[in-house]
Amino acid sequence: MIDFTTEEKQPLLLFRRVLAWLLGTTMVLFGTDFHSFYSTHGLIDPSLLALKQPFASYSVVSLSQYIASYLCLQPAQSSGLIIGIYLGLCWLFCTQHAFRLYGCCLLLLHISIFSCVSQYSYGVDCISTSLLFYAVCTPSPHSPVFIIWAHTVQIHLCIIYFFGGFDKAMGFHWWDGDALWKALNLPYFKQDFNGVLQLLGKWPWLTRLLSWAIVLIELLYPLAVCIRPMRRYGVYAICLVHVGIALLMGLYFFSSLMILWNALAFVFIPSLLSAYYPQYDMFYLSRISAPTAPVPDRRA
Amino acid sequence: MNKRWQLYIAACFAACHLLYILLVNMYSTITSYQRFYHCAPPTAVATPQHLLGFRPVQMYGMLSGTRHGYGFFAPNVASQYVSVFTLYQAKGAIYKRFTLPTIYSSMGKQRYSVWMNQFQYYVENLKNPDGHAQRYRRYLHASVQSLCRHLLSQWPAAMAIDCSIYLHRPPPLQQAGTTPAVLQEIYQQHYPKFSP
Numbered sequence: 001m002i003d004f005t006t007e008e009k010q011p012l013l014l015f016r017r018v019l020a021w022l023l024g025t026t027m028v029l030f031g032t033d034f035h036s037f038y039s040t041h042g043l044i045d046p047s048l049l050a051l052k053q054p055f056a057s058y059s060v061v062s063l064s065q066y067i068a069s070y071l072c073l074q075p076a077q078s079s080g081l082i083i084g085i086y087l088g089l090c091w092l093f094c095t096q097h098a099f100r101l102y103g104c105c106l107l108l109l110h111i112s113i114f115s116c117v118s119q120y121s122y123g124v125d126c127i128s129t130s131l132l133f134y135a136v137c138t139p140s141p142h143s144p145v146f147i148i149w150a151h152t153v154q155i156h157l158c159i160i161y162f163f164g165g166f167d168k169a170m171g172f173h174w175w176d177g178d179a180l181w182k183a184l185n186l187p188y189f190k191q192d193f194n195g196v197l198q199l200l201g202k203w204p205w206l207t208r209l210l211s212w213a214i215v216l217i218e219l220l221y222p223l224a225v226c227i228r229p230m231r232r233y234g235v236y237a238i239c240l241v242h243v244g245i246a247l248l249m250g251l252y253f254f255s256s257l258m259i260l261w262n263a264l265a266f267v268f269i270p271s272l273l274s275a276y277y278p279q280y281d282m283f284y285l286s287r288i289s290a291p292t293a294p295v296p297d298r299r300a
Numbered sequence: 301m302n303k304r305w306q307l308y309i310a311a312c313f314a315a316c317h318l319l320y321i322l323l324v325n326m327y328s329t330i331t332s333y334q335r336f337y338h339c340a341p342p343t344a345v346a347t348p349q350h351l352l353g354f355r356p357v358q359m360y361g362m363l364s365g366t367r368h369g370y371g372f373f374a375p376n377v378a379s380q381y382v383s384v385f386t387l388y389q390a391k392g393a394i395y396k397r398f399t400l401p402t403i404y405s406s407m408g409k410q411r412y413s414v415w416m417n418q419f420q421y422y423v424e425n426l427k428n429p430d431g432h433a434q435r436y437r438r439y440l441h442a443s444v445q446s447l448c449r450h451l452l453s454q455w456p457a458a459m460a461i462d463c464s465i466y467l468h469r470p471p472p473l474q475q476a477g478t479t480p481a482v483l484q485e486i487y488q489q490h491y492p493k494f495s496p
Contacts (some may be wrong), residue, residue, distance in 0.1 A: 026407065033408030036401065043401055044415070045446040054358055054426050081412035107363070115362050120411040121420065123372050125412065129365025142301060145310040152314040156321060161369045163325040167371030170333055174374070178473050183375040185470035185481070188400075201476035208473075 011268035016135055017094045018260055023110070023128065024090035027083060028254045035055075035079045037120055038113060039064050049119055062107075085109065093135075103136035124254040130156065131261060141276045150269045157224035157265045161238065165218025174215050177208035189249045195250060210244075217241055225266055235266050273293035320357070321366050325354060328369020336376055381416040382466045382483065385451060387458035396457050403453060418443075419465055423486055441489070448491045460492045 027034075036043050038060045046065070050056035060082060086109055092102040105216040110132055114125040121178055134153050139145040173179035181204075200207045217237045224234025239259050246255035273280055309474045343386040349356065361367030403409055422440050425433035465487035471479035 011407050030405050030407045032404040033411075036403060037408065037411060039452075043412075043447050043450050044443055048439070048443050051371050055362065111362055113366075115365070122410065122414045123368075123370075126365040126368055127372075127466045129362075130363075133364045139310075144307050147335055148307070148310045148314050152317060155318055159325060161320070163329060163370045163373055164374065167329055167332060167369075167374030170329070171374055171376040173376045176473070179373065179377045181473040181476065182379070183373050186377075186380050186413070187382050187468050188380060188416075198477075201473075204473045206475065209303065225495055251410075253407065 010139055010279060011264075011272055012141070013096065015260070015264050015268055016099060018137055019131055019257075020093045020106075021091040022253065022256050022260065023106075027086050031083050031126055034083055035076050038082075038117060039075045039079045040068070041075045044119070047130040049117055052117055053118055055116050058112055059115065060113040063112055082109075082113070086113070103132065107132045107136055107180075113219065124251070124257065127160075127254065127257045127261070131257060131264075134264075139157050141272050147277065147280065150273060153261075153269065154225070154265045156227065157261055161218045161221040165215050165221070168215045169219060174211055180211040180214065181207050184248055186249070189251070193247055214241055231266060235262050238262060245290070313443060317364065317366075320361070324352060324361065324366060325369045330369060332369070332374065342473075362469075378417070379470075380413060380468050381419045381486070382468045383416065384462075384464045384466065386462040386464075387451070387455055387456065388462070389493055390459045397454065401447065402454065416465070419467075420487065423467065426486075444487070445490060445491060448489075449467040452491070452493050458493070460490065462488070462490050464488045 019289060035041070040046055040061060042061075046061040050059070053059055056062065064075065064078045064082060067073060067081060068075055071078075071081075073081065086106070089102055089106040089109060093099055093106050095102070107129070111129060115121055115129055125256070134149070134156075137149065139149050168174040171179060173182070181200065186199065200210075207255060217234075218241075221234050221238055224230040224237075242255040242258045247254045307361065320429075352361070358367065382399060384399055385401075386397045389395045400412065402407065403412055418440060421436060423438065428434075444463055450464050452458055452461055464485055466483040467486050469482040469484065471481060
């Protein structure tokens, strides 16, 4: 078992490294299709894509056009250069020095690629952008602002699950299991475990049970993580849901990011808070004073 | 700066950030509820719509990844749209038929399916004489035309292309295993190679 309290800032560095690794790996895997989606010679004409973009001039298509004209490159070469810059920034983001600067650049490029072109953008882009945003804004654990950042990250995660569960609970198809069945049968989402799908089709009660479990876990997650003895079970249950989403729907990137966010909010952050602010009580903010040095390892 | 002030400023910023996330999600919940149960655009939420449409607010939402609500696959899972492309040779014989443009990665396929979701509004407003709906239909038509032009450029031997979009309806849970999924055609266009 890793003890995160022994090394100063170790959990935050680990979080940044895992995030950068996930972003980089996804870009490598998606790289073969990058040119088809985000270049001037892509599937859809860039001028048509720009019509529905709120910030078209910041999009990667405009960036690609600019790079191609400035450096006299072919569109495919320009796309390759953007992928290279993205991967380079992911690598630099893992380092200790000037990570905020590299993180800001990575965040802007990430938004330019995945969020600005809204026609191809979906939930995973919001989650990855939020995680990058929080990673860039991370204050030093020595600063009392760290406590506010920590709780913002935790509350944001609770809002995600609460609204995810609440919106599902409003739809009657989530209660009769049809919605889950439909989600697992979406044609463009790869199913790696067709046997499980056949089993769910054979036993509708199991699909209904899983459907109720997902709605209840998401709805009760904020409550579970607020009650200290329940926190561990809440986090385990939601991580299990994400593992299921990854295996049954092929949404590996989304699930990994959500598990990382859970680890950040309810494993890394509590360990840092207990190491740096052992007297911390969130209802008495005025009593907070930053310690000059981290508390020594309790086992020492 | 005094540490206490740093703390107050950070607390104010965090409160505004979380309030913005709450507002976006409440707005998203109300709109999706009204669309799903009443098939109507929201009427009672004009104020947050104006506030969220404010340019700096939009920019902040994009920067922090909080511009959209988190009701993933809720309140219901929408049926997905599936494309079928048929390429024709000069004499009209079928040259090739496929369901996806050349996309290798699973994320690419997911992004393509997100693009196809634009047909949801098209289906909902197929006979709507409203100006916005008409413009949307024209926009979608132009987008499909652009996609077909791209595909024709990849297959020089093809002289024309047919694009059909189908709504994929899986069988209800109770009939799983006995009833196959249904594909309902919602859009069909034919493009010759040298169309203007």
